[in-house]
Amino acid sequence: MLQLGEEVTLYSVIFVVVLLGTRSPVWTTVLTASLYLFLALFRFPQLPAGRVQQVLHPDKGAAGSGRVSAVAHRGGGQDAPENTIAAIREASKNGATGVELDLEFSSDGVPILMHDDTVDRTTNGSGPLSQMRISDLRKLDAAAKHRLREKFIGEKIPTLEEAVEECIKLQLTIYFDVKGHPDESAAALKELYRKHPVLYNSSIVCSFEPKVIYRMRQSDPEVVTALTHRPWSLSRFGDGSPRYSSLWKHQWMTLMDFVLDLAHHHVLWKLCGISAFLIQKNFVSLDYVEYWAQRGVEVVAWTVNTKVEKEYFHELLQVNYITDSLVEDCEPHY
Ligand SMILES: *[C@@H]1O[C@H](CO)[C@@H](O)[C@H](O)[C@H]1NC(C)=O
Ligand SMILES: *[C@@H]1O[C@H](CO)[C@@H](O)[C@H](O)[C@H]1NC(C)=O
DSSP: OHHHHHHHHHHHHHHHHHHHHHOOHHHHHHHHHHHHHHHHHHOOOOOOHHHHHHHHSOOOGGGSOOSSOEEEETTTTTTSSTTSHHHHHHHHHTTOSEEEEEEEEOTTOOEEEOSSSBSTTTSSOOSBGGGOOHHHHTTSOTTTTSTTGGGGTTOOOOBHHHHHHHHHHHTOEEEEEEOSOHHHHHHHHHHHHHHOGGGGGTEEEEESOHHHHHHHHHHOTTSOEEEEEOTTTTTBOTTSOBSOSSHHHHHHHHHHHHHHHHHIIIIIHHHHTOSEEEEEGGGOOHHHHHHHHTTTOEEEEEOOOSHHHHHIIIIIIOOEEEESOSSSOOOOOO
16 A cells, blocks of 8 residues: 555655656656556566575574674774675674675676775785786785784785685675676676675675666676665765755755755655665664565665664664674774
8 A cells, every 4th residue: 555655655756756847647647657557567576575584684593693693894994904705704703694795897797795995004015907807906905005004914905705705604695785887797797696605695786787687687697686775965974964066056956965865765765676775884774674665675774883773773763773893883884
């Protein structure tokens, strides 16, 4: 009922807006009907709740932390060099339910773990990934810029394959964060799921880009997926400061943010058939969790970095959260 009511509202709003814009009842009807048909024909169905539960709330036995999963952001960038095998081991040791890992590619097309599109921030090398072969990347020190580098000497940039094998061995759930390259990423992940079918029950593919998730489900509709969102991300940085100094540009991007937010909450989730919605923690409330629950979608919050906040998400909201550290309070790692 709720879904039906929502769809009627959605198409009514679109109808009125297009009618006001075009003043043509014929065009308005054609446009609204096309959108309806498009969604009806091209949407992916959500996956069965049982399998999604297995991924989001793995039963880790008595040693597990209960219903709520704590997921180490980039493997836990505060506790160990981000996106490395050392981080994965450290997260497991410290009781994480899972790890969030960033997928990127070397210039010769090997899937690796890296957050940025250059190696400068985390390694002792310099330059864009798009110009570095896997053999070049392997020579770099992946702990070079970390605060605990003395403890992690010799850490390398792992391939996606190595990282996944380590997670499977340690029974960690994987949240793959895919930033771009929709086609290459979908192909690489599809191959990975074929090789390690256990991932269907123990991993989720997440992206800020709906196109990435859509491509993923086109290449393998059985993969559990999530959209990632930070309201006002087009006009503002993570700390809230404006991205653009030009007032016009800022206003325009704020309007785009508004449209993107509406699209995420009313259209894109359904088109992609997502199972979870990863959202910046400040926007999560009981009502918000309920909004998504009614749509069969689970909220996951990021980045939850203090003890007090973790208790709030764990006990009150009972929402999975992504954190930079399993052991101490820290500032967010953007
Ligand atoms: C980075 O560190 C590694 C390991 O110490 C070393 O072998 C390599 O030559 C260094 N690379 C650069 C570009 O400094
Ligand atoms: C995934 O879980 C389902 C239900 O528990 C089970 O039947 C299936 O064999 C599992 N698949 C893999 C590859 O582990």
